[in-house]
Amino acid sequence: MAEHKVSGGTMLLFIDPTGGTSYDTVVCLTSVGKSDSVNVVDAGSACGPDKSPGVLDISYSFEGQHLQDPATGKVSGTSLRSLLRSKTTIGWKIAPETPAIGDEIEEGTGFLSELSSTYAFDSVGTFSGSFMPYGTPTITVAD
Amino acid sequence: MKDVNSALLQAYYEVINGLSLPVYEGEEPDNVTDKIYVVISDVFTNETSTDNSSDVQATVQVSVHSWENKYNNTKSLNTTVGQILEAIKSDSKSVLDLSLYGLQMLNLSVQSDRTERYGELGGRVYISRILVFKQDIFII
Numbered sequence: 001m002a003e004h005k006v007s008g009g010t011m012l013l014f015i016d017p018t019g020g021t022s023y024d025t026v027v028c029l030t031s032v033g034k035s036d037s038v039n040v041v042d043a044g045s046a047c048g049p050d051k052s053p054g055v056l057d058i059s060y061s062f063e064g065q066h067l068q069d070p071a072t073g074k075v076s077g078t079s080l081r082s083l084l085r086s087k088t089t090i091g092w093k094i095a096p097e098t099p100a101i102g103d104e105i106e107e108g109t110g111f112l113s114e115l116s117s118t119y120a121f122d123s124v125g126t127f128s129g130s131f132m133p134y135g136t137p138t139i140t141v142a143d
Numbered sequence: 144m145k146d147v148n149s150a151l152l153q154a155y156y157e158v159i160n161g162l163s164l165p166v167y168e169g170e171e172p173d174n175v176t177d178k179i180y181v182v183i184s185d186v187f188t189n190e191t192s193t194d195n196s197s198d199v200q201a202t203v204q205v206s207v208h209s210w211e212n213k214y215n216n217t218k219s220l221n222t223t224v225g226q227i228l229e230a231i232k233s234d235s236k237s238v239l240d241l242s243l244y245g246l247q248m249l250n251l252s253v254q255s256d257r258t259e260r261y262g263e264l265g266g267r268v269y270i271s272r273i274l275v276f277k278q279d280i281f282i283i
C-alpha cells in the first residue's frame with residue numbers, strides 16, 4: 001500500500017494470557033495508546049548546563065467497553081482484571097488486524113499495571129487500563 | 144487539492160448498484176416505476192488538512208425511497224436499507240476503498256438515519272429513509 005494514514009479503529013490491542021503469541025483481541029476497544037519517555041539526568045553545575053538521557057520508560061494504555069461472555073479469540077475487561085490480580089505475564093501486540101505495507105507492529109511481553117472499570121447508571125460499562133513491557137518491545141514495519 | 148465529490152459519489156454508487164437496486168445521483172428521473180429506489184446526493188466537505196497532507200471530512204446523503212398504492216409500511220424499505228448498510232459498512236471498522244481515485248477513507252460512520260413519511264402523492268404513499276454517512280478522507 002502506498003502512503004497512507006492510520007484509520008480510526010484499525011490499530012488494535014491483542015493479548016495472549018499465557019505470555020506467548022497466540023493472541024486474543026481485546027474488545028470492545030475505543031482507544032489504545034503508547035507512551036515512551038526518557039527521563040533527563042541533569043548534571044548541571046556552575047560550569048554550565050549538562051543534561052543527558054536517562055532511563056527509557058515505556059507504557060501502554062487502553063480504553064474500552066465491557067463485553068461479557070466474549071467469543072473465543074476475544075478478551076475483555078473481566079478477564080483482564082483476573083490477569084492483573086494474578087500478576088500474570090502476558091504476551092501483547094499492538095497492530096492492525098491485517099497490516100498493510102508500512103504499518104507499525106509492536107509486540108512483547110509484560111504485565112497489566114492498572115485497570116479501572118466504570119459502571120455508570122446511564123451508559124455502558126467501560127474499562128481503562130495500562131500495561132508495562134518487560135524489556136524493550138519489538139517494533140517491526142509490515143512489508 | 145483534489146476534489147473528492149465525484150470519487151465519493153462513484154464509490155457509493157458502485158456499492159449500491161452492486162445490490163441490483165435502482166440508484167440515481169442527485170435526483171430521480173420523472174418516470175421512476177420501481178417501488179424502491181435510491182438517490183445519492185449532497186456531498187458536504189470541510190477541509191481538515193494538516194501541514195503536510197490534504198484532508199477533508201465529508202458527508203454523503205443516501206436516500207432510500209419507497210412507495211405503494213394506497214397503503215405503505217416500512218418493512219420492504221427497512222430490508223433494503225439493511226442491505227445497503229451491510230454493503231457499505233459491514234462491520235464497525237469498514238471503510239470504502241477509494242484507492243482508485245488516489246484517496247484513502249479513514250473513518251466511516253452513519254451520522255444520522257431518519258424515516259420520513261411524505262403521505263399520499265398522486266395515489267402513491269411514500270416513505271423514505273434518509274441516511275447520512277460521515278467520513279474522513281486523506282487525499283494522497
